[in-house]
Amino acid sequence: xxxxxxxxxxxxxxxxxxxxxxxxxxxxxxxxxxxxxxxxxxxxxxxxxxxxxxxxxxxxxxxxxxxxxxxxxxxxxxxxxxxxxxxxxxxxxxxxxxxxxxxxxxxxxxxxxxxxxxxxxxxxxxxxxxxxxxxxxxxxxxxxxxxxxxxxxxxxxxxxxxxxxxxxxxxxxxxxxxxxxxxxxxxxxxxxxxxxxxxxxxxxxxx
Numbered sequence: 001x002x003x004x005x006x007x008x009x010x011x012x013x014x015x016x017x018x019x020x021x022x023x024x025x026x027x028x029x030x031x032x033x034x035x036x037x038x039x040x041x042x043x044x045x046x047x048x049x050x051x052x053x054x055x056x057x058x059x060x061x062x063x064x065x066x067x068x069x070x071x072x073x074x075x076x077x078x079x080x081x082x083x084x085x086x087x088x089x090x091x092x093x094x095x096x097x098x099x100x101x102x103x104x105x106x107x108x109x110x111x112x113x114x115x116x117x118x119x120x121x122x123x124x125x126x127x128x129x130x131x132x133x134x135x136x137x138x139x140x141x142x143x144x145x146x147x148x149x150x151x152x153x154x155x156x157x158x159x160x161x162x163x164x165x166x167x168x169x170x171x172x173x174x175x176x177x178x179x180x181x182x183x184x185x186x187x188x189x190x191x192x193x194x195x196x197x198x199x200x201x202x203x204x205x206x207x
Contacts, residue, residue, distance in 0.1 A: 001136045001139055002139065002181055004133075004141050004181075005043075006150050006176070007063075007175070008144075008173055008175050009056075009058040009061075010034075010035040010174050011032035012027065012032055012058050013029045016031075019087075020090075022083035022112075022115065023079060023080065023082045023087070023115075025056055025058075026057070026058055027061060032062070037066075040066045040068070041196065042176070043066055043176075048067065048140050049141065050070075050140075051067045051071070051141075052073045053078065054076075055074045055075070055078075063144040077128035078149055079149065080121075080148050081118060081149070084111070084112040086100075118152060121149060122152035122153075125149050126153065126156050129153055147171050150169075151163065151171065154177065154188065155168065155169070169191060172192060172194045172197070177193070
């Protein structure tokens, strides 16, 4: 593989209301589809060989909108963390659960109740990454996935052995991160590029 482009999906209504999504199959909101359309203009000039998305609707839809000429492959290993019984609730609602304090102390090592741990998420995401690198020599691969999954991949590439939940790399919706491969080494070129979301691309501080 010569280049890996990592993209977070567009906004959903649950994102907007602060609800844990995980494996819940929530579609893009109107704003999320607009973000994906703006992303399409940004990635239009990329020479892409393979597009792979999480099997969840918000990632598949983002990929289909942004790469309309590509056949979007799907892979379960690119799904978000399974938050189990915390899904569909806000953090304030989850804090009322007696199960929350135990999980929150060590979400990397402990499974969410009825779900999985970030360690398990990282294991499956890295397995996908290694298999993809081996299987796509010389290719530019795009992966459309989720915040937690992409953060686990990037932390692996950065050598962060035990990333902390909510104190990790910040990735906005449809944010683009690039990894280059030079002499067999993975080099992170950029993280969370969202210039396509700015109303004025000439102003990096526009909001």
